[in-house]
Amino acid sequence: MLEEDIFDIELKLLLEGILLRYQHDFRDYSVASLRRRMQQAMERYGCATVSELQGRILHEPAMFAQMLQFFTVQVSEMxxxxxxxxxxxxxxxxxxxTYPSIKIWVAGCSSGEEVWSLAIMLEEEGLLERAMIYATDINVEALAAAEAGIYAIERIAQFSENxxxxxxxxxxxxxxxxxxxxxxxxxRLRRHFVFADHSLATDSVFSEVHMVSCRNVMIYFNKDLQDRAVGLxxxxxxxxxxLGLGMKENLLFSRHADSFRELSAAEKIYQRA
Structure with a gap:
């Protein structure tokens, strides 16, 4: 049996173990992406095999919290x-x-750059006072950073240009x-946010909203999980x-494609049909 085959077997066992131990389900994430990220994690923590990495994750809850950075991609900007x-x-x-009140769900909010961006936009359009933004992610450390709303000063020039x-x-x-x-x-912007731990792989709908923004998240899912997320x-x-998606995402092959119409094709904005 080839080494890469053994790696994939160990990877499947790791994902099953994480589900049983921590109730986080990564089994429908893109295999190619998971391979790359687990290799990075093995290098980071000095593990020769995925099985060695699994042992540490299952026996050290703090290790699993650190590992979430490898399962979820925390790359964003305002x-x-x-x-x-x-x-x-x-x-x-x-x-x-036209609505008396507005609810927006930012699914996979990472460290919060998009949440704060949307709040600023709503403020300038006179909508923030009647809006609530629900920001969710599976990474509690990322949620804490998002809620804090503090970003390195060297990033501000790019934020300002955007x-x-x-x-x-x-x-x-x-x-x-x-x-x-x-x-x-x-x-003052923060008053209109609600931060919560939520998984698109295992959790259900929690509120009726007027807009969902889930950008650059589903590219890391396989087709079944993409379909589950769009169904939610x-x-x-x-x-x-x-519904707003990332620039490399679309509904073209989703079984829910007929449930939406394109509002802005180039910017990947859809409207529920």
Whole structure:
């Protein structure tokens, strides 16, 4: 048996063990992506085999908490893909303005850059006071970072450029205070957030919302899990509610494709049919 075959056997056992031990289900994540990330984890923790890594994860809960960074990709920036946020301003906001109150779900919020970006956009469009943003992720450390809303000062130049290109109406500096090499975003925005641990692989819908933004998350799922996630989004959205995906994601091969219509094809914004 080839070494890569043994690696895949060990990987399956690891995922089953994590499900039984911690009730987190990664079995339907992309195998190619998991292979790469487990190899990185093995190097990081000095493990010669996946089985050795598994032993540490199952016996050390703190180790599993650290491992979540390898199962979930924590890469984001404020107003990432500015054209997406510009399309939200131009095509989605006018419809959201017709509702007396608004609920938005950011699924897989990572360290919160998108959550704070959406809040700033809603503030500038006069919608934040009647909005609630539910931000979810399976990584509790990422959720804590998202809630804190503190980002390295060297990242702010890129954030500001994105904000400008996205149609920002002020200066991004109006929304944060710089201190100790970090930018702390305005606590007034934070009043409209709810952070929660939620898994698209195992959990169900928790509220009816007007918009779901799940960007650059499903590219790490296999087709079955992608279909499950899109089914959850369809279930949670109000009639004619909105779904935003990442630039490399689409509904083309989803069994739920007919349940949505394209609102902005280039920016991957859909509307529940």
């Amino acid at each position: 107003f990432r893909d500015p054209a997406y946020f510009r399309a939200l301003r131009e095509k989605v906001v006018p419809i959201l303005q 904000y400008k290109l996205s149609g920002g109406k002020r200066s991004l500096s109006d929304y944060y205070t710089a201190a100790y090499n970090g930018a702390i975003f305005d606590r 989004f369809h279930e949670t959205l109000v009639n004619r509610g909105f």
